[in-house]
Amino acid sequence: MRPFYLLLLTGLLLGQADAAPKSKPVSKPVAKAPPAARTAAELAEMIRPSLVKISQMGREGTDGIGSGFIIREDGLIATNLHVIGEARRLQIEMHDGTTHEVSTVQASDSHLDLALLKIEAKGLKALPLGDSSKVRQGEPIVAMGAPEGLGFSIVQGVLSATREIEDRQMLQVAVPIEQGNSGGPMLDMQGRVLGLLTLKSLKTDNLGFAVPVNELKTLIEKPNPVPMSRWLTIGALNPKLWKTHLGAQWTQHAGVIRSEFPGSGFGGRALCLSTQKVPEESFEIAANIRLDDESGAAGLAFCSDGGDKHYGFYASGGKLRFTRFNGPDVYSWTILADVPSDAYKPGEWNVLRVRVEPERIVCFVNGKKVVESDDTGLRGGSAGLCKFRTTVAQFRNFRIGTDLSEKALDPEVASKMRSKVEEFVADATSSEKTLEGLLESPAAAKRVLVEQRRKLEEEATKLRELERELHRRAMTKEILAELAKPEPEINLLRCALLLARHDNPEVDIASYLTSFRAMVLDLKEDPEIKAGTIPAVKRLNRYFFEENGFHGSRGDYSNLSNSYLNEVIDDREGLPITLSVLYVELASALGVQGVFGVPLPGKFMVGFRDGPEGELQLVDVFEHGKLVTVEQAALDLTEDGRFPEDALAPITKQAVLLRMLRNLMSSVFDNSRSLRESLPYLNLFLAIDPKAAPERLTRAQIRQRFGEKAGAREDVNWLIDNFPEGGPPELMQQLDVWMRALQE
Template identity: 85%
Template sequence: MRTVFFLLLTSLLIGQADAAPRAKAASNPAPKPTAPARTATELAASIRPSLVKITQLGREGTDGIGSGFIVSEDGLIATNLHVIGEARRLQVEMHDGKTHDVTVVQASDSHHDLALIKIDAKGLTTLPLGDSSKARQGDPIVAMGAPEGLAFSIVQGVLSATRDIDGLEMLQVAVPIEKGNSGGPLLDMQGNVLGLLTLKSLKTENLGFAMPVNDLKTLIEKPNPVPMSRWLTIGALNPKQWQTFLGAQWTQHAGVIRSEFPGAGFGGRALCLSTQKVPEGTFETSVTVRLDDESGAAGLTFCSDGAEKHYGFYASGGKLRLTRFNGPDVYSWTILADVPSDAYKAGEWNTLRVRVEPERLVCFVNGKQVIESDDTGLRSGSAGLCKFRTTVADFRNFRVGTDLAEKPLQPEVASQLRSKVEEYIAAAATADKTLDGLLENPAAARRVLVEQRRKLEEEAAKLRELEHELHRRAMTKEILAELAKPEPEINLLRCALLLARHDNPEIDISTYLNSFNAMVLDLKDDPEITKGTIPAVKRLSRYLFEENGFHGSRGDYGSRSNSYLNEVLDDREGLPITLSVLYVELASELGVQGVFGVPLPGKFMVGYRDGPEGELQLVDVFEHGKLVTVEQAALDLTEDGHFPEGALSPTTKQAILLRMLRNLMSSVFDDSRSLRESLPYLNLLLAIDPQSAAERLTRAQMRQRLGEKAGAREDVTWLIDNFPNDGPPELMQQLDRWLQSLRE
């Protein structure tokens, strides 16, 4: 039974999951193996024209420096992704001191930390790409870059080894890698690039790591270009929701806003104001914040005029501070309160809340009141976030409203809990007497206490899992409610975001729905959208893939991030199915007719017809919106050049969500994560599709291995009750024996 059913399950899973695209060999010509070795001096002279220094430019000047090298005569430059960052202006300095602005981020790969950038230049001197698979331990190498900003420096060493670093094969080199070296080339003694300098060893100064150049070749062959104007918006805050003042760098990812670098105001002050309208009269504002350095300060600002006047309630030096700012310098600031609080947890997430009344200000941290002030100096303006000094601060769940306090528990529930707390307090009062008794046999008493502590820790772990399961079931309930609507009314975008929130409770779905609505507004009045299906499809593809840089994931196809639609919107990188969901939902919201998802085996695509009788055409969203005929797709995705029946039919929104779930399950299985981590996906899938026999079988096996016999019996009983009448009798017998073993 196990073998036959498991083979069936495997074939079903493989057929449903999106297969990673096959990478082609890069077109960059291989180096000549017979080229003579050269000295480091000779290499330095010949390679220098191909090296560049890359500078990140911020509001206040240089934000970061790295290295790169030229790979094409028309201005293509290779470097590390972390060198160029996100939402950064980039400048390239050539060996002769000339500078160029980067015009396009030609390709990026977050998994391998690689990037290709483009400048407007011709006739540049390139470096030949070697074959990193042929590099051998002990081979002499040279590395070049801009350590600490000192451009065009060279160091000589040897290849120490190839090592697995966090699942990536990297070249270990016996050369020092300093800040600014990242992105520089690692070369053999013939002058061929073997890798890109990436990591500095934490163990010794004379040891580092480089990303093999063969990973770069795939990126050259399959780019995902993003114009610089759009690259500057990746990770940037939506200007329709936030306005920043006084500098610093504000970015957003997965619903978390991060502020880095000092602001331009005195003390490194910087503001990020919400465009939400603040209620008149009494109102409240709150945010959950975490500081990487408690010597800094970050929190809430309110009653702000958008410049120098505002209040601030924030963590500072481990305390809670309320300040009124009346001007640009410290002499115009009034610290209204600066107090410690046991309710504040340094280094952790803390929720700050302020209640603004006509005659007073009341400040809370994690639900506990810490400050009350009768200051009335400011009473109108915007609310938002503030940060000071060099600390890096993360913010989430910013809110404005009339009453944001956590609501009290139901009286009967509160009474039960209070009685338990009172029992504990009463027991604590007798702690001294308890200790006196334990001291009669301290060794044995300690053993008992250790056992009891471990038991409590196990119970705490169970409570955490109960909390997670409660959240997952709440998300399941919301997804099922959405899917219960008539097909045209189902909000697939919201379903996909709920699927992401099933794993991450901190995702603010409204934030991403607003981001999507902003995209709709961008295209709503575009004349091409209203001309018909074909012009609209071309415009949608241009908008998503050329203007906004959405692209298929190249280096980390199996990452769960590619299945989370919020991260796809943040990073503009995803799987065929998640990019298709965005494409189809955008077309639907704009009223474009005849655009739908097509569940091809191995690769999800977008289909469209120009009228009910129009010929089916396909959009390969993974390949930058490439238009593909049905015949071309069949040749690429099937062995016989023909699709099975039904593969070209428009799919339902429920089927799309199930396919996304199966992709998530595949990513868990591929990474050999625990059974318990994959079980919630199976539970959700079976809640959506209770008739899925393959997943029933898988869950029964998982439950049995986890010792959950009752759950396994439930699934095996279902398999028996739903066994087909014409099914093999021997399989039915094996199911019966399996059920019997679960009863023993």
């Protein structure tokens, strides 16, 4: 078949997706003679007044240190986002030792790992920004920062190359980048900033990377300021649910608690205790835990007095350790068990569970018992999480109950399911006898084993794909069940999160719904929200864009993350439609009348009317909540300056979800990913809207390309049966020819 169908359908899909924002013409400045090159010593003297040291301040003092530099005389400072962390008070130290508190996080971008900070100061010396698009391989450069938190230093090197790392262009530099250098400037020999130091190479100390400075210019042009008072709440643990002890940095995103930096207790011990009451007598606690470095330790704490006395069951050095802590120092510790276990998977998520009874304690990892102890030294108290040393640990799904064990499947259901999946389990008990037989002809045996291994790997791949498809179909079923409700009862927020979970099974929908409810509580009693639609929209704009920093994607528009509502909530960055969904659902939850999504061609916006007969006004959520008239929007988005009538009508929740799916498919095409990656979206789209002819035509084309003739025949047959009256006869003829070819 000719590529006509694919080209036609790709065009149709891209035409219906939200287009990338139009770029405005930029006037070219008059060229000036470049400044003269300087020596490293001259640069050091010139640059030093513009460098700053950035400290994350915790309860116990400094939790982390990085570098930054002044880019505006009124106190605007550039650095890496990972340098400032989340929910941490930030202190800026100038070259002369004076310090300032950060008043505003002026801009942040998780994809670029960049941040702009604002301090209340004037008359500072700013560094000039160069043009990173004009850098040349082998060009001499200097890098400056505060390695390991020490005084400001300078190192000279060369620009090695421009590399793509995780879909981002980075500048590779032949200079050592140490901890504390991140966020410092990389400059040419004229003193112009070309990039921000960020990554240290794992292969050699004399190699690092820098974010190109042109990426920083985007943040300067389009800030998303968040006052420090609000920044301190982003990612912070809910104090009603958790109490921390002995420091470390504990943050939370989407149900995942993350702990960084050592605690102040001996061995870097730190605790995060749940406020949930532990049942009397027997009880269980459990959590999913992952360590980035197995030389550290993290796990469960229980029977805690809220201080230094508690039990700990945790992963440490690839083993499982059960310890009783009776005080603050090593002499107060009793290691009750330290055992290896094949059930523990280093570097992966592992489920740790503990059962506490009056006379014994039993510890499990991934459902397998690894420790049983009759120690009764501690009972009662609180339960939660613990972490040791410098490892970064992640925790999710912490729970307390009387019985948290995984319940056995119903025998009849289990038998039915197992009959549908072929078993590929070898009998390990006969391995020695098997080896004796194989040694009779080792060469032949090896060939047979390789063949069998490859076969099993192929089967494992098929089973993984079956597991993925089962998950997708389960999510599709949940989405269809939600959309089957009457329109006012459909939870669009949940639908959008289910769409994200369709791609990523680890998305914790309940946690994001909890985060959304926290946003509702922030505004529920606000007098402006209760004062009518127009005051409420103004308040929503301030809350959304000025206080919380939500903003449109600055450069990586087709990144799939912009279409996943969970990542939009985490990163506060997204597409017009995902930002609009969150905005409209927040307005709805607060009871604000007359606020709805408006499906303008090429750009989704939020519309509002002050009463049923009020004039329609628009909020451009992609442009920081800018208020625009219908006429202005039409001039910007259409060639003739007019919208079709249906473009201004409120959109149904099903139509919103379909438009989000079109954006996901558009991102697949834009990023030249495999066409097969678009099939799950097409399948979901057609499950929601079986009458969507363009998407069905696209799926037929892709199915045929990958040899799925039965599926392609099904789609082409549907297109023939539903061919519109009066449609082009030549297109019907092509469909008939196509069907005959598929039947051969």
